[in-house]
C-alpha cells in the first residue's frame with residue numbers, strides 16, 4: 001500500500017503551458033487516448049473515487065489539468081482525443097499545446113501513458129511516444145483493462161508492445177499490466193511515480 005497519493009487534490013486547468021502553475025518541483029504527465037482508461041487509472045492510483053472526473057468538465061477536456069500531490073509534486077492529466085474524426089483545427093491546437101508543454105516544462109520528470117490493452121499503439125500513442133523520444137522523457141506505459149483478457153493473452157500483448165518499443169533507439173521505457181477495475185498493477189505504478197517525483201522514503205508504516 002502507498003498512501004502518498006491519497007491527498008492529491010485538483011489544482012487548476014490551463015489551456016497551455018504559458019498559463020500553467022509555476023514550473024517548480026516535480027511533475028508527472030498522464031497521457032492516453034480518450035476512453036483508454038486514464039481517468040480511472042488516476043483515480044485508482046490516488047485511491048479516490050472521482051478526482052479525475054474534473055477533467056471531464058466541459059471546457060476542461062482540452063486543457064492541461066493539474067493535480068497537487070503535495071507542495072512540490074503534481075500529476076497532470078493531458079488532453080486526449082477520441083475515436084471520432086477530430087477537426088484539423090482542434091488537432092493542430094492539441095499538438096501545439098502538448099508540444100509546447102513537452103518542450104518547455106522543466107518540472108516534467110516522466111510520461112505515464114495509459115493504453116487500452118485491447119487497442120495498444122494507436123496513432124495517438126505513437127505521437128506521444130515520438131515526443132518522449134525526441135525530448136528524452138522517460139516513458140512508462142500501463143496497459144490497462146487487463147481484466148478484459150486472460151493472464152496469458154495479456155502478457156503476450158505486453159511482450160509484443162515491449163519488443164516493438166524497446167527497439168526504438170534512445171527511448172527510456174518501462175511497461176506494466178494494469179486494471180483500475182481489479183486494482184491490479186498499483187504497486188508498480190506507485191513505484192514509478194515515487195521514483196520520478198523523488199518521493200522521500202517512508203519509514204515502514206506503509
Ligand SMILES: Nc1nc2c(ncn2[C@@H]2O[C@H](COP(=O)(O)OP(=O)(O)O)[C@@H](O)[C@H]2O)c(=O)[nH]1
Nearest residue numbers: 033034035036037038039040144145179180181
Ligand atoms: N474493465 C475495465 N474497464 C475500465 C478500466 N478502466 C476504465 N474502464 C472503463 O473504460 C471507460 C473509460 O474510462 P475512463 O477512465 O473514463 O477513460 P479516459 O477517457 O481515458 O479518462 C469507462 O467506462 C471505464 O469504466 C479497467 O481497468 N477495466
Ligand SMILES: [Mg+2]
Nearest residue numbers: 038039055056
Ligand atoms: Mg478522462
